[in-house]
Every structure is written in structure tokens, then in C-alpha cells.
Amino acid sequence: MPGTPALIAIDWGTTSFRAALLDGTGAILDRRTAAAGILQVEDRAFAAVVRSELGSWLERWPGLPLYASGMIGSRQGWVEVPYVPCPAGLAEVAAAVVRHAADGLALSFVPGLSRTDAAGVPDVMRGEEVQVLGVADAARDGLVVLPGTHSKWVRVARGRIVAFHTFMTGELYAALKGHTILGRLMRGEAEDAAAFARGVRRGAEEPALGHALFSARTLPLMGLLPETGVASYLSGLLIGAEIAGGLGLAGTVPAEVPVVGDARLQRLYHAAGQVLNVGFVAAPGDEAFRGCLALARQRGDVR
Template identity: 40%
Template structure:
């Protein structure tokens, strides 16, 4: 492989992903590891990165590395201070990480923060929003970013105007594996009709969420609710409740969902039931387009 012009990095809590990038913004190689921010001390970030991308480096030149995600958190390699919305999803200055190896110069994308109407923060998702805008600079609408902590970001005139985070994914993971509901959710099966029913219930009466959650346990004991139906209805209840709370973001708006997997598909299905035909953008495409824009900012373009 030819030496990359630069290296793109998406460094989350649990995983580290890197792409060797050509000068025209194409990935020519990629690698990943489980060396996420959550398991690293500040002095372990550089060794973790070098272990992954070392074979790509040229000993006779400095290779720029542009990283986004939790690597820039307070507990990360170095804190990249939040930029307050409303603002473009990316903007200077990027934060320089204290790398000792002379073959790399690492810049970290700052996250976004919001003080009003409610306090909120994001890291990594701002780069994906920038990637959506890279393909459609004049687009106005809402970007939905499903995940452990899903985000809804309102975009207008090239800026993130406001956003809201929901702990839906984390709640599903705990409720299905760590709460009393786990006893009725063994296996990996799925029931689409149960999911649709859960979405409808969550949207119509979100204030009943905690009661409806226990109903899943009771129906398993008294009526033999199958695990695949219980799991799907749990997901639908949580996503439906999220959609009810996020109604002001998606109602009557053009919505883009970042993601191409099962979870993104569930959000698309739930929105479709509300008459919203959301467009999906692959998460990797979005993050690479955003990191390419961040690379231009780091280079002063």
C-alpha cells in the first residue's frame, strides 16, 4: 500500500477505527481495535493509535491524523473543548493532541454543547452531521443519529441550531439484559408486529412507559408472551416514547437518519408509521466525509 496522505480516526468509548486516506479523500485501507476511550488512561492513547496505524506511517514524513469522538472527552487523550450551538458542526480550532512520535501530528475535532433550553452535549455526532452537509451544503432539516445515546440535531443554514439526546439504546441494553425483564427476553428473535405495537403505545401514552414495561414481565408470566415479541415490544416502547418527546424535531421536517444497520432501520420504520419518509445515510460515509472536512480545517483550507 502507498503511504496515506493523512489518517482519519473515529475513536469512541468502546472502539477505535482508522482509515488511511488518499489526497483526494478516498479510504485506501482501514483498521479497527477494541482500544476505546473507556479502557485507556491518557498516556495509553498514543500507543493504542500507533499499534493500529503504525504500518501506514512513513518514517521520513509527518502524517496528519484527524480524530473525532470520545478521544476528545475530558477523560480522553486531551480535552477538545465544546463549541456552543448555534454553530457549524465543525469549526476551528481543532485541538492538537500531545503525540511524542515525530511521524504523526494528531488533531481532535471538538464536540458541541447546548445550554438552553436544556443542557446537552455531543462528541462524534457533529462530524457525521458535517458529513451529511458535505453532500448537501444547502440542506435544512433534522439529522437523527441512533445509538447508545441517540441524537436529534436541527440543521439550518449550515449550522446545528439545537439538538437533543436520548438514552434509549442504553436503556434497552440494560432493561433487556440487566433488569427483571431479562427473564422473558432470551434469544435473538424478533417480532415486527410487536415492535409496531410498542411504537404505537409509546407514542400515544408516553407517560405510561414504566407501567407498560412491567406489563412485559407480567404477560410473560401469565400469558406466555414469547421472548421475541417481548424484546421487540420493549424496543418499540422505548423508540416510540423517544419519538413522542422528539416530535418538535421531526414533525413536518425533512429527516436524515445516519446509519444503515438494524437500529437505523427500526427508527426509519417507526417514523414511516408517522408519515415521515426519512432518508438514510451510511454512518461510515458520513463520518469520513466529516473527517475530510475537518482535515481541510486542520490544514487551514
């Protein structure tokens, strides 16, 4: 039976706005989605978006804590929240949450995370840290993979994020498809499982990605890959290269690796894992909302 509303959690990214009304157990009582990512909001009218999308909740349950995660806390968003350096867990992230009141609204903005590798090169994430906190309980050790435009491979130890690495897999695919000769060879978007698996193997086995990519041109050119399979092959090649790189950086790999993302990406990574003997499993979903609830509890905003 649904409980009493305890929190409004907002996952606000570059291209989308998602919000959930949660009770104290984490059950989602209601949800809202809108094509109102931070880049679509004109004149930084973020408060107007909140009122438009969540007005009925705010009127019915005034005073509920609102937690916002994702790119809304970036330099391009509503309030810039500094990155928290790794390693960091629930306590460190919660301590860096920024409370901001404006336009009659009070929101708690969640920070992102940063790390610097041995060569002094920084890496950052914003939004994924809440998803990881939502999927990794306090006793969990292992990896969490968050595929997408900028895929993240995150190592968790005792519920704390100790390291992560970013791979520009999704953005590379979009750029190669839309702006190179590889895209001109593609015919249609139909998924080709055999071509995808072939690409995964090639991407994982060839250490020079720039060389491996050229095979997406030569194979169809020589009649060794149908043009209808080029898109799947290229997708598999990039995902295979990412997995090989991620595994190399991660060290010990657990038997099961949760994948946080939409159903299509989860399915692709599961298929790639079957080719490479990696146990990718789909995370249950709504991790960002559960992560916000965990932070609100840590800060005492939800009992």
C-alpha cells in the same frame, strides 16, 4: 482510480477504534478497526495504539495530517477538548480543533458541541457532530438522527447544527433487559416484527414512559404477547417513545430524515418510521471520516 493519500481520520469512541486513509476527494483508500476504545486502553497509552494500528501508514506517508474525533477528546480520553456552543457549523468547529503533539505524534482533536435549553439544562455530544458535518452539506436544512446508546436528534440549518437533543434509548434498553424483571420475561433475541411494531405504537402514543414500560410485563403475563417477542416489543416501545419525543422537539419534519448508524439500527428506525409515517432513510456510512476531511479542508490541512 485511487488518489494520493491526503488525511488519516480516526473515529475513536468508548469501545472502538476506527481509522481511514482518505484521498482529497474523500475516497477511502484503506481502513483499520480495533477493539481499542478509550476505556480499553490501559495507562492512557493512546500513542501506542496509534502506532500499533496505523504504523504502516505513518511510515509510508509521513507528515499526513491526523484528525481524531469522538470520546478520545473527552476528559477520559487523550486530550480534553472544550465543547463548542450551538449553533455551530464547520467554521466554528474547525476553529476549536486542538492540535497536540506528544510521543513523536501530532494529532488534531475535534471538539464536541453543547447547548442549553430554555430551562437552563445543558446537553452535549462528542463525535456525533463530525458525523453530522459529514452528512449535511452546506445547503441542507432538516434533521439528522444518530441512534445508539445515547441517541441524538440534530437540527441542521444551512449546514450548521442549530440544536440537538439526547435520548438514552440504547442505555435504557440495556439496563431494563439486564437488571429488571422485564429482562427475565424475555426468551431469546430473535426479532419479531409484529411485536416491534406494536411496541413502537405503544411507545409513541403513551406520554408516560414509565407506565408504558410496564406493558412489557403485563402483555406476556396475560398471554397477549409471546415471551419470544418481549425483546422486540421493548425495543420498539423505547424507539417509539424516542421518535415521538424527537418529533415533538424538532417541529417541522422533512420528508426524509437521514439515520446515521450501523445497518441494524438503520433498519429498526426505518421499520419504526413506517409505523409512524416518518421517512427515515439510511445515511451512506463513514460520515465521521468525511466530517474530519471537511474540517481539515476548512483549516487548510488538506487542499
